[in-house]
Amino acid sequence: MAYPWLWLVAVLAAGSYADQSQLNVRGTLLAKCDRSAVHDPRYPTTGYMRPVKDLQNKCTAVNEDMGSHYVCVNLPAATVPTTGDTFSPFWTKTGQASTPQNAASWPKPGPWCICMWAFASMLDQHPEFVNDLDCEATNGWTIDRYDLNKLLHRNALKAICNKCGVKTGKCMSI
Numbered sequence: 001m002a003y004p005w006l007w008l009v010a011v012l013a014a015g016s017y018a019d020q021s022q023l024n025v026r027g028t029l030l031a032k033c034d035r036s037a038v039h040d041p042r043y044p045t046t047g048y049m050r051p052v053k054d055l056q057n058k059c060t061a062v063n064e065d066m067g068s069h070y071v072c073v074n075l076p077a078a079t080v081p082t083t084g085d086t087f088s089p090f091w092t093k094t095g096q097a098s099t100p101q102n103a104a105s106w107p108k109p110g111p112w113c114i115c116m117w118a119f120a121s122m123l124d125q126h127p128e129f130v131n132d133l134d135c136e137a138t139n140g141w142t143i144d145r146y147d148l149n150k151l152l153h154r155n156a157l158k159a160i161c162n163k164c165g166v167k168t169g170k171c172m173s174i
Contacts, residue, residue: 021061023140025164031136032057033072038110046113059113061141068145071119072137073129077109093126094118116142120156127159135164143170 024030033046034057048065049055059072075088078100085104087097096118097103111134119142122129142160146153154174161171 021139021141022058024136025138025140025143025160025166026135027140027168028136030058030060030139031134033059033111033113033134033137035111038108040108040110042105043107046107046111048113057111059137059139061139067115068117068141069113069115070139070142070145071114071116072111072134073114073119073132074134075107075109075112076132080104088112090114090122094122111137116145116156120146120152123156123159124152130159130163133160133163135160138164146170148173 022030035044035046036057038044045056047055047058047060048062048067048069049058049060059070061070073090075090078087078089079085080087080100083101083104085101086108087100087103087106088109089100089103091097091103091106092100097106119129119133138160143157143166146157148154148157148170157170158174160166161174
């Protein structure tokens with residue numbers, strides 16, 4: 001096992017998970033952010049709780065997830081011109097990978113649970129990114145956790161509410 005401590009983190013987080021939300025932004029059961037059709041040997045599953053088999057490929061909401069990986073998007077695809085490797089420009093556009101070559105070692109294009117803060121930043125720079133959002137697999141905590149007093153958050157929340165047809169809670173305030 002490459003990371004022997006990872007199972008302990010998963011078990012501890014799973015204990016608090018029982019009390020957490022499993023509803024999507026529409027208030028229905030959270031769907032999988034399913035990577036089963038993506039051939040990605042390094043990252044075959046997504047979600048903060050992916051070490052827990054029953055929670056793999058779900059953008060679960062747990063307090064331990066300081067990155068708030070609640071948003072399911074279909075990462076766009078691109079090709080590294082010099083090598084032909086596939087990568088997602090999401091990683092370079094958000095500054096998480098410095099080059100397309102570096103991004104080729106990150107999760108491949110396809111469904112992925114991303115940080116709600118990265119979603120807000122990406123949306124700010126690329127408004128069309130909302131089209132990659134999967135409403136059924138995006139956790140309802142996203143709506144609860146965005147701060148309406150911050151323009152970046154407010155705009156991201158508005159985009160999610162509009163795309164997903166949510167007309168309740170905070171979505172009524174924007």
